[in-house]
Amino acid sequence: MNNRFPVSLHILTLLDDAKGELLSSDYLAGSININPVLVRKEIMNLRKFGFVDSKEGKGGGSFLAKNAADINLGEVYNAVKSDYILGQNKNEPNPKCPIGKQINQHLISLYSDAENALIQNLSKQTLADFALKFK
Amino acid sequence: MNNRFPVSLHILTLLDDAKGELLSSDYLAGSININPVLVRKEIMNLRKFGFVDSKEGKGGGSFLAKNAADINLGEVYNAVKSDYILGQNKNEPNPKCPIGKQINQHLISLYSDAENALIQNLSKQTLADFALKFK
DNA sequence: TGTACTGTAACAAAAATAATTACAGAATGA
């Protein structure tokens, strides 16, 4: 499991806390304690989903592009998710085995169902709700 | 993300299908298409949780230790889970940052809540239900 | 007593993840 979800949520929380003030990738990286280039990559992704925006050049940085109350954590999860969470499913079971032959399709439907439950749970909370805990 | 959940479920499904007949780690590995030693390791774990049992020596192998209807997939998930599913949480954010200082505790409570939703969803289905799909 | 298994450790290989280096280009302001 990679660390993209917590990193993205950390970034978003910091940006929310900054109340519109621009934060540099160096500053963000310093709080999260990871490499600034990783932060910039993650921000590119968050920007793709319309959560944040950035300003280049001196004095530049990033800021929230929508209200924290309009970003729910399920959306954030969807923005960073890559594989199925329960298994990478890059295995190719033996097609000669009656079980192996079919298992991937059953696993996938199991995964998406379970993952939906996870996302639905995350979606109950917005970034604003989450940020409110930091007091 | 590792492949332990699908591997375990694949093993259990094959054992259920075998209806008590002993299956060797070589046979199981052949269907899953992974290394037999990995299978044996996974079986050790499944045994620890009482799902399967094995017999050593010639003609040995593994078999289900409880009824497939009494194994639900949430239990299987719990048996193989290690990290939090939403992030490894091995990062140490900057303790001087008011956000960084607190975020891990909030992430952890978020994770366990979301993971509970996932497990609850998985628990709706038993191994018997899952195996029934292979017809 | 040979054969076919499991259990388990130690090590190697491969894959995934993260860090680092580097630099072009944008915006600022002295």
Next chain:
DNA sequence: TCATTCTGTAATTATTTTTGTTACAGTACA
């Protein structure tokens, strides 16, 4: 105008995680 401080992005390296491999002792069977 030009040094400075940022972002955007690619390329490379390092680290960590995961998987595969080899090896062998011990067990059970025939």
